[in-house]
Amino acid sequence: MRCPGGVLWEQKPLPAGFPTTASSVPSRPFRPPALAVAVPGVGGAGAGRGKMAAGGAADAQARFGHSVKGLLTEKVTSCGTDVIALTKQVLKGSRSAELLGQAARNMVMQEDAILHSEDSLRKMAIITTHLQYQQEAIQKNVERSSNLQDQLSHLLK
Template sequence: MASAESQPRFGQSVKGLLSDKVGSCSGDVIALTRQVLKGSRSQELLGQAARNMVIQEDAILHSEDVSSIKIYSHVEHSKNLQDQLRHLLK
């Protein structure tokens, strides 16, 4: 009968160990899910940062082009004014 008594205890300890293992695995799955979500969010933020950098670069290049055109226009206008002044002073 001693073996009959040890059988339920053995079954209970196996169930307890199995329950602990399932709980541990569930915790690991939750932790892994959190890490995957963080990684996904990080990728999303990196992608947005890259898009923002491209937009800023385009804006800077466009700004340089516009500035160059404005400077050229001002230089041309200044030359025209100088020519007019020279003509008037003759």
């Protein structure tokens, strides 16, 4: 089974002092003490064992239970930390989306301003061309007027 942070269960070395010999490890699957019900007069697994073997098995089961609880606690804590990190990333992504939206709106406004500026420049280029034509016409008229002045001055003499 996996959680956002990785593997939920991985095999780790046994803690120091944990029984590792075949005689101290129970041969049947572990059942929590609350579920193991002894029926009087019925011989089951372990009926022929003495008090030492039963006490050793119970001690091993208790240590195993504590070990499993510790590992589960560690994994739950790790998964909780990963959920917090994921939440922070989602919030950061939400803020990023807001900033991107604002940047897009600003870009659209800038694009409109650029298009308006291009239109104004085109109009100014047309006006400049018209002014150049008018200047040429005025220069021609000034030349004609100077010619007319010369002709008038010759006629009046």
